Amino acid sequence: MFKVSPSGIGMLLECPRCLWLHYREEIKRPSGVFPSLPGGMDGMFKVYFDEWRAKGELPPEIAGKVEGKLFDDMEKLSVWRNNWKGMTAEIPEYDILLKGAVDDMLVMKDGTIAPFDFKTRGYPTKEDTHEHYRTQIALYSLLFQRNGLNVAKDGYLLFFWPSAYEKNSASFTTELIRLSVSPDNGMEILKRVHAIISGAKPEAADECPYCEYRDTAAPATLF
Numbered sequence: 001m002f003k004v005s006p007s008g009i010g011m012l013l014e015c016p017r018c019l020w021l022h023y024r025e026e027i028k029r030p031s032g033v034f035p036s037l038p039g040g041m042d043g044m045f046k047v048y049f050d051e052w053r054a055k056g057e058l059p060p061e062i063a064g065k066v067e068g069k070l071f072d073d074m075e076k077l078s079v080w081r082n083n084w085k086g087m088t089a090e091i092p093e094y095d096i097l098l099k100g101a102v103d104d105m106l107v108m109k110d111g112t113i114a115p116f117d118f119k120t121r122g123y124p125t126k127e128d129t130h131e132h133y134r135t136q137i138a139l140y141s142l143l144f145q146r147n148g149l150n151v152a153k154d155g156y157l158l159f160f161w162p163s164a165y166e167k168n169s170a171s172f173t174t175e176l177i178r179l180s181v182s183p184d185n186g187m188e189i190l191k192r193v194h195a196i197i198s199g200a201k202p203e204a205a206d207e208c209p210y211c212e213y214r215d216t217a218a219p220a221t222l223f
Helices: 006-012 016-025 036-055 074-081 129-146 183-197 209-217
Strands: 002-004 068-070 087-091 096-100 104-108 113-120 154-166 169-180
Touching: 002 006, 002 183, 006 016, 006 096, 006 129, 016 183, 016 209, 036 068, 036 074, 036 113, 036 154, 074 104, 087 129, 096 129, 096 183, 113 129, 129 154, 129 169, 129 183
Parallel strands: 002 096, 113 154
Antiparallel strands: 068 104, 087 096, 104 113, 154 169
């Protein structure tokens, strides 16, 4: 089965040929140097949210903005957050193993479960920033459903970006974005993924820098 992650597949879908090469030929895009600061901040945000979870309250950043509470089963959440374990689901319809690690989860007033993800940025959000993550949230929604959870109609992104610094203390501005998603959205995404990787090698997307490099700087016989 082809292993697909909610966080990674969105970027690969930008270029059908990159997606095809990744799964069919195991030729991956260069990853470059991965910045450690966002990962470190992500861990701190989780600790911060867990402190409020222990109080049975919502953090100020989202209090009054969502009608629900933080998912309170820490035993399950610890597993689903773990990058090595995470949450998995086989999608036999498309020969795909879907696997991802969640940041957090909300239990809405009607008992449904909503995906909740932290996003650290170096600058404020733009009008369409959240759209880059719609695929990720839709696939988390599908993961939740396939693991027996009653999925909410919305998912949430909490963006953080630095706004001030003084005496070893940084201040962050936050913005909460709600996205309408469903497991059906996730299945449509995986249907598209399967169609690409099970077919003939497709053309590259317009202006894909990775494919442009392959075509101009690397031996054509390898790709």
